[in-house]
Amino acid sequence: MSHEPDRLFAQPLAQPQDFVFNEAVARVFPDMIKRSVPGYPTIVENMGVLAAQFAQPNTRLYDLGCSLGAVTQAFRRHVKTDGCRVLAVDNSAAMVERCREYLHAQNSMFQELLPAEVLEADVLALPFQPASVVALNFTLQFIPPEQRPTLLHSIRQALVPGGALILSEKLRFEDADEHALLNDLHIAFKRANGYSELEIAQKRSAIENVMKPDSLETHRQRLLDAGFSRVMPWFQCLNFASLIALP
Structure with missing residues (x-):
C-alpha cells in the first residue's frame, strides 16, 4: 500500500489540538514514525525475531496498540510455532481499517x-486469553499513568511459562542534564529527517498532553510490581528503548 509523506504540522496552526490517531495520522503514519522514532524499523523487525524465541504452542500473540500492524506483520514473518494466533488491537477505527488492508x-x-x-477495542478492557508474547510497542505511554499498573498486571496473568512481554517506549531521564541532552539529540534526529522547526514545535505542543513517558527505572519497578520476574533492556537509541519482561 502507498502512503503519504507527513506534512500534518507543516503549516502554522492557530492552536495545535491534542494529537489523536485519526484518519489524517493513519495516512501518513509510516512516514511519521520512521522520521520521528530512532531505531523504529530495527525494533519492529527484531520484535518478530524475539517473538519466535518466546512463542509457545497453542497460545495468543498480542500486538496491543497495533496502529497499522507493523509488529503483527513481523510476528507473522518470524513465528512458526504450532497453534499460535495473532490478535492485533487498537482503539482507532482509522488505524484498524488500514491495518486490515496491510495484513490482507x-x-x-x-x-x-x-x-x-x-480488533477495534480498548486494550484496558480486553479479556486476555493465554498468551506467550505480548507487544506494547510505543503504546503504554499513551495510557493514563494510573491505569498502567492494571494493564501490566492483566498481561502478566495471561502470560504462560516461557513467554514474554516486549515493551517499547520513549524514555524520560531522572538526571536533568542527561534528559536535556538526549532530548536535543532527538530533535536533531528529526531535523536530519527533514522536519522543520515549525513542525517539531507544533507536533510537540499537540502531543505533550497525550503522551506521558516514564523513566527506565519507573518501567522496571512497575513491571516487577506487576509480577514479572526479570526486566531486561534489549535496545536503546537516544531516548527510545525496548525491554523484555519475563513472567
Whole structure:
C-alpha cells in the first residue's frame, strides 16, 4: 500500500489540538514514525525475531496498540510455532481499517503465515486469553499513568511459562542534564529527517498532553510490581528503548 509523506504540522496552526490517531495520522503514519522514532524499523523487525524465541504452542500473540500492524506483520514473518494466533488491537477505527488492508496485502505476498485478527477495542478492557508474547510497542505511554499498573498486571496473568512481554517506549531521564541532552539529540534526529522547526514545535505542543513517558527505572519497578520476574533492556537509541519482561 502507498502512503503519504507527513506534512500534518507543516503549516502554522492557530492552536495545535491534542494529537489523536485519526484518519489524517493513519495516512501518513509510516512516514511519521520512521522520521520521528530512532531505531523504529530495527525494533519492529527484531520484535518478530524475539517473538519466535518466546512463542509457545497453542497460545495468543498480542500486538496491543497495533496502529497499522507493523509488529503483527513481523510476528507473522518470524513465528512458526504450532497453534499460535495473532490478535492485533487498537482503539482507532482509522488505524484498524488500514491495518486490515496491510495484513490482507501481506497474505497475498507470503504463504503459511500465522492467522491474525484485528480488533477495534480498548486494550484496558480486553479479556486476555493465554498468551506467550505480548507487544506494547510505543503504546503504554499513551495510557493514563494510573491505569498502567492494571494493564501490566492483566498481561502478566495471561502470560504462560516461557513467554514474554516486549515493551517499547520513549524514555524520560531522572538526571536533568542527561534528559536535556538526549532530548536535543532527538530533535536533531528529526531535523536530519527533514522536519522543520515549525513542525517539531507544533507536533510537540499537540502531543505533550497525550503522551506521558516514564523513566527506565519507573518501567522496571512497575513491571516487577506487576509480577514479572526479570526486566531486561534489549535496545536503546537516544531516548527510545525496548525491554523484555519475563513472567
